[in-house]
Amino acid sequence: METEERLSTMILCDNTKLLLFDLDGTLVDTKDVIVKSFVLAAQKMGIKIDPKRVRELIGYPLMDVVKGSLLDNYDEETIDRFVRLRKSIMEQLWRKEAKLFSDVIPVLEALSKRKDVVLGIASSSIIERIIEMTKYFGIIKYFKILSGVHKGVRGKPHPDVLIYAMEKTGIQRECTVYIGDAEIDCITARNAGISFILINRDCCDVKTWKYKPDLVIHSLRDILSVI
Known part of the structure; x- marks a missing residue:
């Protein structure tokens, strides 16, 4: 499926959309x-x-x-x-x-008010670290699902953390998008068969990537005009 078609399918999904965020480098500057x-x-x-x-x-x-x-x-x-x-x-x-990126709270606040959107985190970190960090920065309240490495769930590039989040929320892959800042996030999204949005905080050269993002943004705020 072409990247534009894949993302369009997700955006136009009539059912609830699942937005999964990477943690390090995407939400938290670590x-x-x-x-x-x-x-x-x-x-x-x-x-x-x-x-x-x-x-x-x-x-x-x-x-x-x-x-x-x-x-x-x-x-x-x-x-x-x-x-x-x-x-x-x-x-x-x-x-x-470590600190939150400045665009995180406004975007999570806006998305959390949407009835057609469910928010989650999917990371290669152990689940205990994800819980501790999201509590510390006061953002755990925005997320319905936190998916990290634990028994039976492997880290990236295996798709486990994404699949686990979809299974727990009951939301299909066609209505799911992963938002991350690195090539490994893109590879993991492809392995899970879902859309991927690159938040390009580090000026990545995606031309060299094996798989290409469905969309490249430079601020999380751009999501609000897309989803």
Whole structure:
């Protein structure tokens, strides 16, 4: 199905529409904090890591980011120690340095008033982190479904977090759109067979992507004129 046709089908859906948002880089500005947590953990342990690669892999499950950004081969014990230390550092950092993007609250507030729209989050983060972060930033009230990694539900690029959200809300894929900021989000949406809108906060060059977004926007506010 061509991208324009896929999104048009979703927009014109007569039934309730499900809008699923990615978390990191889409709703919450956490990328710099995530990279910083990896760098600080690596420095404390004296191991080598590629910060650029960490940033590129944000959106994948944590262990994929860790193993994909380490510059040397390390045994599993070292990797486990690194993961625990990185998590501890991240816990200290994110409340101080992460923040909501300025367009998030106005858009969620407007969409939450729509009777034909259900809002959700779908992320490769563990579900406990999604709950904690959305509560902290005061946005959990806008979402009917929070879908993250837990037993039986894998992270991206597997479509599990999207499929889980659709199953729990009872909304079909034809009436569902995923909104994210990275290529991995686009791949995951395609794997789930749903529409994808790219919020292009980092000036991504989508020409190099295997799959193309159905729509590219530069502010979440643009959604209000589309959906």
